[in-house]
Amino acid sequence: MKIKPILGHLYVQVLLGVALGILVGALWPDFGAGLKPLGDAFVKLVKFMIAPIVFCTIVSGITSMTDVKKVGPTLLRALGLFYALTALALALGLGAVLLLHPGTGMHVDPAHLDGSVAAKVSGELKDSTPAEFLLGLIPTTFVGAFADGQVLPVLLLALLCGFAFTRLGPTGQLALDVVNSFNRLFFVVFGFLMRFAPIGAFGAMAFTVGKYGAHSIGNLGLLILAFYLACVVFVVVGLGIVARASGVSLWQVLKYFRDEILIVLATSSSEPVLPRLLSKLERLGCDRGVVGLVVPAGYSFNLTGTAVYLTLASMFIAQACDIHLGWGEIALMLGMMLLTSKGAAGVTGSGFVALVATLSVMPHVPVAGVALIVGIDRFMSEARALTSTVCNVVCCIAVARWQKALDTEVLRTELSSGFVPSPAERRALAAAVPTH
Structure with missing residues (x-):
C-alpha cells in the first residue's frame, strides 16, 4: 500500500537506478561499461x-x-563570496594533500610519463589569457550565444536584455510576456526530461563500476580518500558556517535538495539540476531576481569542488x-x-580540463603527470560536481539574506516541512514549473 507513494519520489527512483547500475557493473563489467551512452544521453538531453x-x-x-540598482550589489556580493569560498577550497585541498601525502613514495620518472593524455586535452583548450577570457564573454551572434551552450555569454546577453526591458517599460511588456511564457514552457519541458533521471543514473553508475572497478584504484585510493575528506570538511565546516550565518541549518538544506544531490552524484554533472535549483530556491523564499543572478553565475564562478581537486591533483603529481x-x-x-577554476562548465571532466590548463602554465610540475590520475578521475568527478552544487545553493540563500531578499518565514516553513508537497504540488513539481 505504501510502496507506490514512496516509489513516486524522484530521489527514490534515482537511488534505485544507482543501486541497479552498481549491481550490473559489478556482475557484468563489459555490459555495464557499454551502458555509458545512457548516462551521456541524459546529460546531453538536459x-x-x-x-x-x-x-x-x-x-x-x-x-x-523593484529596484534595478540592486543588481550590481547583488552580483558583487555573490562574486566576493564565490572567491572567498574558492580560496578556502584551495586551502583545504592543499592541507589534505600535505597531511596525507598520497603521492609520496611512488618515485615516478617524469620522462616515462605518457604525454598523449595531456596533449589531447591541451589541444582542445582555448586560450586562457585574460584578454581571451573576456572576449569569450561576448557571443559572436545573438543566436550564437545559445548555440554554443556556454553559460557566460548567455549571462551577459540576459543582463543586457533585462536592463533593456526595464528601460522600455510598457512598450516592451509584450516581448517580456513572451520571455516569461517561454520560461514556463522550458521548465515544463525540463520536468518531462527529469523523468529519465533514474535511467541516466543507472547507465552512468553501471559504466563507472564496469569500466574501472575497484581494482583500478590501487595505490591511488589515498588520493581519492584525501579528496573526499577535503570536500566533506569544506561542506560541513565552510558551508556550515555560511549557512549558520544566514540563519539556516545546513542539514535541513541538504535534506530539502536531496533529489538534486542524488542526481548530481549519479551523473557527475551539476547541469541537469540547474532548473530545479532555480525553482526550489524561489520556493524557499529567495527573491526571484537574486536566484536568477546568483545561481547561473555560480555555475561558472563558484566551482569549489574543482578548486579542491586542482590543489590535490597538482600536489599529488x-x-x-x-x-x-x-x-x-x-x-x-x-x-x-583562482583563475583556472573559474568559467569551466559544470559537466563531467571539466575539472580534468582545468587541471591540464593549470599545469600547462606551471614550469615545475609536468603536465604529462595527469596520466597518473586519468584512470581515477571519474571517481572524483561526482564529489567535484556535488560540492559545487551544494555551495551554489548555500551561497544563493546567503546572498538573498544579505540583500534582504529572503522571506525568512517561508524559509523556515519549507525547511521544517522537509519539502513534502501535496498531490497537486507534486504534479506541478514534476513539471518543474516555479511557483510565484
Whole structure:
C-alpha cells in the first residue's frame, strides 16, 4: 500500500537506478561499461535546455526587481563570496594533500610519463589569457550565444536584455510576456526530461563500476580518500558556517535538495539540476531576481569542488614525481588556480580540463603527470560536481539574506516541512514549473 507513494519520489527512483547500475557493473563489467551512452544521453538531453532557461530566468529576475540598482550589489556580493569560498577550497585541498601525502613514495620518472593524455586535452583548450577570457564573454551572434551552450555569454546577453526591458517599460511588456511564457514552457519541458533521471543514473553508475572497478584504484585510493575528506570538511565546516550565518541549518538544506544531490552524484554533472535549483530556491523564499543572478553565475564562478581537486591533483603529481615545491611556488600555483577554476562548465571532466590548463602554465610540475590520475578521475568527478552544487545553493540563500531578499518565514516553513508537497504540488513539481 505504501510502496507506490514512496516509489513516486524522484530521489527514490534515482537511488534505485544507482543501486541497479552498481549491481550490473559489478556482475557484468563489459555490459555495464557499454551502458555509458545512457548516462551521456541524459546529460546531453538536459544540457541543451540550460542556455534558454538561464536567459529567461535572469531576464525575468531583473525585470521583477523593484529596484534595478540592486543588481550590481547583488552580483558583487555573490562574486566576493564565490572567491572567498574558492580560496578556502584551495586551502583545504592543499592541507589534505600535505597531511596525507598520497603521492609520496611512488618515485615516478617524469620522462616515462605518457604525454598523449595531456596533449589531447591541451589541444582542445582555448586560450586562457585574460584578454581571451573576456572576449569569450561576448557571443559572436545573438543566436550564437545559445548555440554554443556556454553559460557566460548567455549571462551577459540576459543582463543586457533585462536592463533593456526595464528601460522600455510598457512598450516592451509584450516581448517580456513572451520571455516569461517561454520560461514556463522550458521548465515544463525540463520536468518531462527529469523523468529519465533514474535511467541516466543507472547507465552512468553501471559504466563507472564496469569500466574501472575497484581494482583500478590501487595505490591511488589515498588520493581519492584525501579528496573526499577535503570536500566533506569544506561542506560541513565552510558551508556550515555560511549557512549558520544566514540563519539556516545546513542539514535541513541538504535534506530539502536531496533529489538534486542524488542526481548530481549519479551523473557527475551539476547541469541537469540547474532548473530545479532555480525553482526550489524561489520556493524557499529567495527573491526571484537574486536566484536568477546568483545561481547561473555560480555555475561558472563558484566551482569549489574543482578548486579542491586542482590543489590535490597538482600536489599529488609533484609528490609522485619527487618534485619539491617551495611555498612561493605553491602560492603562485594557488593564484593561477583562482583563475583556472573559474568559467569551466559544470559537466563531467571539466575539472580534468582545468587541471591540464593549470599545469600547462606551471614550469615545475609536468603536465604529462595527469596520466597518473586519468584512470581515477571519474571517481572524483561526482564529489567535484556535488560540492559545487551544494555551495551554489548555500551561497544563493546567503546572498538573498544579505540583500534582504529572503522571506525568512517561508524559509523556515519549507525547511521544517522537509519539502513534502501535496498531490497537486507534486504534479506541478514534476513539471518543474516555479511557483510565484
